[in-house]
Every structure is written in C-alpha cells, then in structure tokens.
Amino acid sequence: MLFMHRGPFVFEYQNRAAWFHALFGSGILIRSNKDTPWIKPRVRIYTDYKSPYAFVANKRLFELEDAHGVELEWLPYTLRIPEFMGTVEERTPHFWRKVRYSYMDARRHANAQGLTMKGPRRIYDAFYSSAGMLFAQRHGLFRPYHDTVFRRFWSHDLEIDELSDISGVIASIGGSAEEFEAYVHGPARAEHDRIIDEAEALGVFGVPTMVFNGELFWGGDRIDMLIERIRIRNRSQRRWAAATGRDEATGLVISA
Numbered sequence: 001m002l003f004m005h006r007g008p009f010v011f012e013y014q015n016r017a018a019w020f021h022a023l024f025g026s027g028i029l030i031r032s033n034k035d036t037p038w039i040k041p042r043v044r045i046y047t048d049y050k051s052p053y054a055f056v057a058n059k060r061l062f063e064l065e066d067a068h069g070v071e072l073e074w075l076p077y078t079l080r081i082p083e084f085m086g087t088v089e090e091r092t093p094h095f096w097r098k099v100r101y102s103y104m105d106a107r108r109h110a111n112a113q114g115l116t117m118k119g120p121r122r123i124y125d126a127f128y129s130s131a132g133m134l135f136a137q138r139h140g141l142f143r144p145y146h147d148t149v150f151r152r153f154w155s156h157d158l159e160i161d162e163l164s165d166i167s168g169v170i171a172s173i174g175g176s177a178e179e180f181e182a183y184v185h186g187p188a189r190a191e192h193d194r195i196i197d198e199a200e201a202l203g204v205f206g207v208p209t210m211v212f213n214g215e216l217f218w219g220g221d222r223i224d225m226l227i228e229r230i231r232i233r234n235r236s237q238r239r240w241a242a243a244t245g246r247d248e249a250t251g252l253v254i255s256a
Contacts, residue, residue, distance in 0.1 A: 043070050044211040046077035049129045052106035054208045055150050057220035076130030116155045129160035131188040135180050144173040
C-alpha cells in the first residue's frame with residue numbers, strides 16, 4: 001500500500017504503478033529488472049581528511065542522499081601541501097593571514113555543527129588515511145571509518161600519516177588491521193595514484209570537489225549550486241521520458 005499527501009488530503013494507492021500514475025499525471029512508469037522506477041543520479045566527491053573544509057562539508061553532502069535521491073561516490077584526493085603552498089620559508093605574511101582566516105572560518109562552520117576542530121599540528125601526508133578509505137569501502141565499513149578518521153584527526157586524537165594509527169581505526173570498526181597493512185604494502189599506492197591522476201585529468205585541484213554530469217563544484221559553498229543542477233537533471237529526465245518513452249539516463253523502455 002502506498003500513500004500520497006496533497007494538501008490536507010491523503011490518497012491511498014494499491015500498487016506502485018497507480019502511485020506513479022497519480023504522482024506524474026501521465027501514467028508512465030520506468031521499469032527495470034528490479035522494478036525500480038528511477039535510476040539515482042551519481043555525485044562523485046573527492047575529499048581529504050586533513051582538509052578543514054572537507055570536514056565541515058560532510059553533513060550537507062551526506063544529506064544529498066535522502067533529500068535529493070542521489071548516490072554518493074567518495075574518492076580520496078590527497079592534497080600535496082608543499083606542491084601548491086610552497087615551503088614554509090617561502091610563505092609570506094599575506095599567506096599566513098589567509099591561513100589564519102581560513103581556519104577561523106572553518107571553525108565557525110564546525111562550531112555550528114557541534115564539531116571539534118583543532119588546528120593541525122604539522123603538515124601531514126594523508127596517504128595512509130586515503131588508503132584506509134579505499135579499504136573500508138571494499139569491506140562495507142566506509143561510513144564508520146570516514147566519520148571516525150575526520151572526528152579523531154580534528155580532535156588531535158589520530159595521526160593520519162601513521163600506519164599504526166590508521167590500522168587501529170580499521171580494527172576498531174570491525175576490519176582486519178593485517179589485511180589493511182597488506183593492502184598498503186601491496187596495490188594501495190598504485191590505486192591511490194591512479195585515482196589522483198584521474199581526478200586531475202577532470203580538473204580537480206582541491207577538496208571537497210563534487211563532480212556531477214561532468215561538471216565540477218569546488219567547496220562547500222557550491223553545494224547549493226550542485227543541488228540546483230540535480231533538480232534540473234531530474235526535471236529534464238522526466239520531460240524526456242514523457243516525450244520519448246525511454247529513460248534519458250539508462251535507455252530503459254517506459255510503458256504506459
């Protein structure tokens with residue numbers, strides 16, 4: 001049994017087809033092998049655990065799944081700080097004013113979400129934490145890993161460039177530290193570097209970066225623009241399906 005609210009009224013429908021007929025008004029239904037009436041659009045997100053702005057963007061990004069029906073694909077983009085910021089000796093007073101402001105601004109966002117954000121104690125190579133993300137995804141542990149690493153790193157309770165620390169996180173959420181370390185010493189570096197190369201070929205240079213339909217959105221302040229693109233895509237898909245009898249994204253035949 002399915003229900004639909006329209007103003008003060010609640011309408012009851014016997015099956016999915018009747019519900020979609022009422023919802024879209026045209027009587028069309030996208031059918032797949034699993035009777036899934038809609039294929040979720042995918043948003044790819046590049047992130048790095050040592051980025052304060054990536055940390056504070058997490059909440060809104062995860063909300064996209066429920067609020068806008070998208071599938072999120074998380075990938076590491078491990079920032080190489082000296083490459084784009086130069087050595088400490090090369091940094092100017094102007095640079096340090098910008099850094100101080102950036103952390104102050106990120107901390108405001110963190111405080112609004114009830115998050116702890118302490119300034120990083122040094123420059124980190126986040127490869128181990130990025131490899132941990134890939135390992136956790138393969139073992140169905142991504143969300144607890146992701147949340148734990150961000151929270152503990154920004155609380156000064158985790159060193160993301162220490163293999164033993166990341167192995168400890170993997171073990172604490174139910175994974176195998178031994179298998180993770182074998183992955184790190186095996187294919188992890190090549191896989192990690194391939195992901196970085198692919199990201200840069202797309203134009204990625206910082207985090208968080210969201211990629212949707214080939215378009216890049218850098219920073220948490222671009223999430224609203226991303227949402228608008230998702231809405232436009234969904235409206236376009238519905239119009240295209242109604243006009244052609246096929247789903248725009250998948251080519252699935254639509255039957256009346």
